[in-house]
Amino acid sequence: MYKSSILKLKIFTLLRICAVFLTLNAFSLPVFSQETLKEGVEKKFEPSEVILEHIADSHSFHILGNTSVPLPVILYTDKGFEVFSAARFEHGKADYVGKYYTYRLINDKVNIVGANNTLLASATVLKLNSSLIDFSITRNVISMWMSILFLVIIFIAVSSAYKKRQGQAPKGLQSFMEPIILFVRDDIARPNIGYKYRRFMPLLLTIFFFIWINNLIGLVPFFPGGSNLTGNIAVTFVLALITLILVNLNGNKHYWKHIFVPADVPVWIWPLWWVIELVGIISRPFALMIRLFANITAGHIIVLSLISLIFVFKSLYIAPVSVAFVVFMDVLELLVAALQAFIFTLLTALFIGSAIEEAHH
Secondary structure, eight states, X not given: OHHHHHHHHHHHHHHHHHHHHHHHHHHTTTTSOHHHHHHTOOOOOOHHHHHHHHHSOOSEEEEETTEEEEOEXXXXXXXXXXXXXGGGGTTTTXXXXXXSOEEEEETTEEEEEOGGGOEEEOOBTTBTTOSEEEOOOOHHHHHHHHHHHHHHHHHHHHHHHHHHTXXXXXXXXXHHHHHHHHXXXXXXXXXXXXXXXXXXHHHHHHHHHHXXXXXXXXXXXXXXXXXXXXXXXXXXXXXXXXXXXXXXXXXXXXXXXXXXXXXXXXXXXXXXXXXXXXXXXXXXXXXXXXXXXXXXXXXXXXXXXXXXXXXXXXXXXXXHHHHHHHHHHHXXXXXXXXXXXXXXXXXXXXXXXXXXXXXXX
């Protein structure tokens, strides 16, 4: 048993080192541009540009080395839809003249090129009256679809295994998934929600496995990984918004009475109490959003920064130290990937439990 564990650890470490070297291969992309190669002049390596490029969303999906697949750009303008390939932008070096407008890609954001070379950005939450709304299929969208596909395949396989092996000991993938599902049920849902936990188990399992598998995908430096889905503030915002809506829709009379008609608070303080409670309702899912986004993004930045040291110092002597620290950080990130999924699911269950808790007499 001991020898088997040691062998697995050695294989895992070897795989992580291989992944690091594949990441280094990916990092060699921005060091030289086509122009500098033609002139024989080395371009200065900018770590911040490389790091921001790897943690941001993109209109192309990186496969390995210099190979990437351009993704479809889908734009809705005030004159109609425009659909074309992101390859038209030539990695941001060229504008695309469409049917209605000329488009320019700046920092992976599509802009309309107007008169006097002015730019009109796509619509955002704070600016919905724009002439351009971007519905493009980006790298994060592809990553999300892949994670959903993985989850569907895994749970269909586990479900069919339970139907075929009723009353028998779990086997294979079923034996791996069952302890995790029981952990979510017995250590997250039941203690924090109470006897009504079964109603919320599908949601909690979906949140836990969705976050966990996307965290793991983000650690893989080559296809099908390489994305930073859970390090995208828009994704964590939607997950937090789901928690906010679900908690307040399921709040019982005691929950809302505590907010609007607090029993032990003087009436003249009620308006201030309402403001405090409203801030609390919003701040709890907001904390979920920021915690997941910040922890995952910070992990990616640390790993990319350590790898960048090799190119900054331009020395082979720094490579063993950098690779060793990256392997250590990757192993730590495996723990963080599961821990962040656990914390998000745990706090969601805790918020639900506080909203449906019966009054104590």
